[in-house]
Amino acid sequence: MAKERLDKIIASTGKWSRREAKELARHGLVAVNGAVIRSVEEKFDPESVGITVRGEALCYRRYTWIMLNKPAGYLSARSDGQGETVLDLLPRELGKQELFPVGRLDKDTEGLLLLTNEGSLAHALLSPKRHVDKVYYARTAGRLTEEDRQAFADGLSLGDGLRCLPAGLEILSSGEESEAHVILREGKFHQVKRMLASRGKPVVYLERVQMGNLPLDRGLSRGSFRFLTEEEIAGLRALV
Numbered sequence: 023m024a025k026e027r028l029d030k031i032i033a034s035t036g037k038w039s040r041r042e043a044k045e046l047a048r049h050g051l052v053a054v055n056g057a058v059i060r061s062v063e064e065k066f067d068p069e070s071v072g073i074t075v076r077g078e079a080l081c082y083r084r085y086t087w088i089m090l091n092k093p094a095g096y097l098s099a100r101s102d103g104q105g106e107t108v109l110d111l112l113p114r115e116l117g118k119q120e121l122f123p124v125g126r127l128d129k130d131t132e133g134l135l136l137l138t139n140e141g142s143l144a145h146a147l148l149s150p151k152r153h154v155d156k157v158y159y160a161r162t163a164g165r166l167t168e169e170d171r172q173a174f175a176d177g178l179s180l181g182d183g184l185r186c187l188p189a190g191l192e193i194l195s196s197g198e199e200s201e202a203h204v205i206l207r208e209g210k211f212h213q214v215k216r217m218l219a220s221r222g223k224p225v226v227y228l229e230r231v232q233m234g235n236l237p238l239d240r241g242l243s244r245g246s247f248r249f250l251t252e253e254e255i256a257g258l259r260a261l262v
Contacts, residue, residue, distance in 0.1 A: 024067070025065035025066055026065060026068060027064070028054070028059060029043040029047075031082055032046070033119075034083050034084065034119070035082070039118050046075060047060050047061065051075060055071050068084075086121060086140075087258075088136065088137040088250065089250055090111060090134075090137060090246075091132075091134070091135075092111075092131070092230075093245045094130045094132055098127045098135060100121075100122050108137065119139050123135055124137065124138060124147060125147075125209050132229045132230075133230035134230045134231060143258065149262075150207050150208045152261065153207055154207065155207060155232070156230060156232070157204070157233075158204045158205075158228055159230075160204055161225070162202070162218055163198075163223065163226050164198070165196050165223075166191070166202055170191060174190065175188055175190070178221075186208070187208050189205060189206050190203070191205075192205070200223065203231070204218075234257075234261045236257065
């Protein structure tokens with residue numbers, strides 16, 4: 023891959039800022055292939071050299087991709103003056119990587135939320151033109167019917183004028199309280215809730231369970247996260 027400045031490579035780990043990388047190098051604490059490097063302006067191919075900081079081998083990531091099992095009560099935003107955001111659930115050092123949520127989940131919606139600092143792929147995954155499905159598990163008050171399923175498939179028009187793209191509604195159970203999977207290719211404000219409410223079946227619980235070919239890792243407890251594997255990232259790239 024192309025060579026990059028040493029301070030940018032060091033900052034990619036999330037442990038240090040570029041300013042901190044400069045100070046570390048100035049004090050002789052950065053080495054490349056065993057040789058101390060005091061100028062972070064020098065460029066290297068991070069995939070072909072061995073870099074250490076304070077004697078610890080550097081784990082380079084060009085981009086960071088994280089899967090978070092979002093709990094209720096957190097805003098899908100980088101910062102907000104009115105409450106905690108999903109970034110507050112991550113370790114402090116990851117705050118230096120300029121991560122942002124890939125799409126939004128409502129404050130009371132739980133489940134799969136991706137965070138990254140790779141803008142081009144994130145935006146492509148969210149584009150309705152790319153046909154990347156987002157799958158939600160919903161519990162509703164009221165009995166879901168075949169007529170509801172067909173209305174979703176035809177594309178709903180909501181009372182506020184929003185025309186929704188055709189969507190999937192897989193009814194899992196139907197009764198006084200029903201369960202379903204809702205499959206969308208777009209993500210308008212409160213869309214799942216608005217669509218179901220328009221059919222007289224208000225949502226009582228909502229969780230995103232899959233994005234494209236990537237399901238929520240059920241090994242993650244609510245509020246915890248993990249880095250995506252290289253195979254998972256490659257799978258997301260293949261979608262777009």
